Every structure is written in structure tokens, then in C-alpha cells.
Amino acid sequence: MRLVLCRGKEYFLVEKFEGELHTHRGVIDLSELKHANPGDTIKTHLGVEYRVLPFKPSDYFRFFRRTSTPVMPKDIGAIIAYSGIRRGDTVLDSGTGTGMLAAYLANAVYPGKVITVEKRWDFAEVARKNFEMTGLDNIHLICGDLLEVHRGFKIKFDLITLDMKDDRDFVEHSKDLLNPGGCLAIYNPYVEHARDVVRKMEQHGFLDIECFELLRIDMEFKRIGSRPSTGVWHTGYIALGRV
Ligand SMILES: C[S@@+](CC[C@H](N)C(=O)[O-])C[C@H]1O[C@@H](n2cnc3c(N)ncnc32)[C@H](O)[C@@H]1O
Known part of the structure; x- marks a missing residue:
């Protein structure tokens, strides 16, 4: 499964659901995305929210x-x-x-x-x-x-x-x-x-x-x-x- 994290014009592709993702607005624990659904939000350790989206052909x-x-x-x-x-x-x-x-x-x-x-x-x-x-x-x-x-x-x-x-x-x-x-x-x-x-x-x-x-x-x-x-x-x- 692949997911996309989005905040404004910032996008990240998530292909592995372990380890950490370092953004300019803090670190995201990727294991927290294991049970995430499109539409959910996830927070960095600084409390900044990213929206979880499905990976689509437009990506x-x-x-x-x-x-x-x-x-x-x-x-x-x-x-x-x-x-x-x-x-x-x-x-x-x-x-x-x-x-x-x-x-x-x-x-x-x-x-x-x-x-x-x-x-x-x-x-x-x-x-x-x-x-x-x-x-x-x-x-x-x-x-x-x-x-x-x-x-x-x-x-x-x-x-x-x-x-x-x-x-x-x-x-x-x-x-x-x-x-x-x-x-x-x-x-x-x-x-x-x-x-x-x-x-x-x-x-x-x-x-x-x-x-x-x-x-x-x-x-x-x-x-x-x-x-x-x-x-x-x-x-x-x-x-x-x-x-
Ligand atoms: C502009 S790129 C194609 C981009 C592709 N349409 C895309 O959307 O990603 C042109 C490619 O054609 C390849 N190419 C050129 N002549 C070729 C040939 N005779 N047979 C196969 N590939 C060729 C080049 O190596 C290059 O990678």
C-alpha cells in the first residue's frame, strides 16, 4: 500500500510503514500510518498536521x-x-x-x-x-x-x-x-x-x-x-x- 501525506504544496510518498519521516515541520513516526485511512490527519512531533491521501495516478x-x-x-x-x-x-x-x-x-x-x-x-x-x-x-x-x-x-x-x-x-x-x-x-x-x-x-x-x-x-x-x-x-x- 502507498499513501501520500500533504500539507499545502508539500507532498510525501509513504511506501514503508516503519521508521521516521523528517519534514521541515518535524518528524513523523511512520508506524502510526499503518492503520491510517485516506482523510485522516497525522501530526509531526511538533504538532504540525499532514493530511493522509490515497496514492493515485495523478501522483x-x-x-x-x-x-x-x-x-x-x-x-x-x-x-x-x-x-x-x-x-x-x-x-x-x-x-x-x-x-x-x-x-x-x-x-x-x-x-x-x-x-x-x-x-x-x-x-x-x-x-x-x-x-x-x-x-x-x-x-x-x-x-x-x-x-x-x-x-x-x-x-x-x-x-x-x-x-x-x-x-x-x-x-x-x-x-x-x-x-x-x-x-x-x-x-x-x-x-x-x-x-x-x-x-x-x-x-x-x-x-x-x-x-x-x-x-x-x-x-x-x-x-x-x-x-x-x-x-x-x-x-x-x-x-x-x-x-
Ligand atoms: C523524451 S524521452 C521519452 C519520455 C517519455 N515519453 C516519458 O513520458 O517519460 C525520449 C527517450 O527515448 C529514448 N529513445 C531514443 N531513441 C530510441 C529508440 N530508437 N528506441 C528506444 N528508445 C529510444 C531515449 O533514450 C529517451 O529515454
């Missing part, structure tokens, strides 16, 4: 260890919504990176499977630990180069997500690996790259091709008035196509 982004730059939740949400994936679907994802996209997808398709491919073994190790944190058993991590590994695939996929430099070279292979109605979703920070990917999808007869960027604008609410608290915050372009 992946907060607690996953980072290697490469992960896809942001706003973009993951769009990939899930626009691709039309559903419970029981099979997904191919590459490169795994921190495993952020793969984990959210695994949660969305459970008990369907996510096969995720990462060529760097050191990144794969971190992703494997991040996947353990989710408690999900439907993520299969392959350490290797997708451009080679895909030759061994005997199954087809409902969604292929690519977030790697060589994704342009994988568009044509994706077409053969997708089930009818399946979707290819490519995420990339550079617009030239997104344009090339769209051209490739057109050349290979993908349907419903679209490419967009989503902007998230955070708001701050002050006594004097309310306004966006972030400038324009670019993450990446999402290119989608169906077969």
Missing part, C-alpha cells in the same frame, strides 16, 4: 524519478482522449524515458497491456522502479532500440505513442503494427519535426491526421484581481493519425 507526475523530459499530464490527457483508447486495449510506447506516458496509458487501458521500449538501460532501470511505484502489472518494459526490436513483435496495437528522435523513421512500421482504427500519436517539441511526421503520415496513407499544441495557462487569484501566472509555456506538438 505519478509528482513522484516519478526523472531521467529524460517526461510528457506533461495535459498532453497525456489529450493523447488518451484523441486516440480513443479504452479499457483492454494494447499500446506500444517508445522511448520509455521516465515512463510517465507509459504509466498513465497503462492505467487508462488496464487490464490491457502497454509494451514500452527504451534503448538506454540506465533510463530503463529508473523507469522500471517508477512502474513498481504504480502497482500496475500490465506494463512490459523492453530495453532495446525500437527500430530493431519491433521486428520481433507478433501482436498488433490499438495505439502507438512515439517520443524519441527517430520517430520519423518509425511511421511506416507503425502502419503495419496497428489494428484497424488504431492510432499513431507522436509527441515532439520541435515544429519542423512535427511537420515531417505529418508529411510521413500523409505519404503512408494515415487517416484523420491532425497536429496541435496545447497550452496550459495557470491562474493566480489575488485580492487585487486574477490573471495568468505563467507566460506561454511550450511543451510539444502532438501529431495523430489513424489507420
